[in-house]
Amino acid sequence: MANAPRKGPYICGIDAALDVVSGKWKGLVLWELHAHGVRRFAELRRALPGVSEKMLTQHLRQMEEDGLVHRTVYAEVPPRVEYSLTESGAALNEALRPLGEWGRDRIRRHRLAVAPDPDAPVPAGS
Amino acid sequence: MANAPRKGPYICGIDAALDVVSGKWKGLVLWELHAHGVRRFAELRRALPGVSEKMLTQHLRQMEEDGLVHRTVYAEVPPRVEYSLTESGAALNEALRPLGEWGRDRIRRHRLAVAPDPDAPVPAGS
């Protein structure tokens, strides 16, 4: 993925779409940017428990190249980089919603493990 | 994938869903089974240009384990095995439809390569 080995040719829309969302964290990045609108690198990092800097960078660059996310660099010290969804990325997210529903259903039905939400407020008394 | 290294825990429905559709041919298998209802091993093989027997078997087994496809073996000579979508698989396919739309849009917009449909009728004069 590091050098975006563009798959294709595609047989139908499904695999064209799956091609750009495949990757361990792409779905979560989309989700996170959709939920918050704009996120900085470190914020995304925190939102994706277990992701390494390299992977996050790779995924973000790939998604930028695929026209899904927008990257804004502020020439400040310390540096600041903000990510947001492009129009295409937002549309993809919309298209992903039913899939998310199905996934939640599946989690319920099969009682799969769910990681704690790092955005959740800290429980009182801790 | 050969031994289904169940990922998770999941952070949201999206990645739970992406987990079961990730794989180079899963989307196409779903598509094919959706379009035709029931397909034999060799039919699926033909429908997925370039897939190796091993990969197809692996994907089908994984999808069976994930409860997406149903596998029926007929004790005949020569052997016959038919695959079809389970209820869950059909629901997944429904959930995948908007994604397919988005993918087709993307193909159009970026003028991406599209493989010829092996199901298409043979052009006259060949």
Next chain:
DNA sequence: CAGCATCCATTATGATACTG
């Protein structure tokens, strides 16, 4: 803070030959 470079481990995918 937001990265890039390097090395290394694990997975995914493939080609080929063989079997009931």
Next chain:
DNA sequence: CAGTATCATAATGGATGCTG
């Protein structure tokens, strides 16, 4: 026909250290 087994390679994921 519908697979398995075996042998390879490519793609992906991750740990660590360094830089502007």
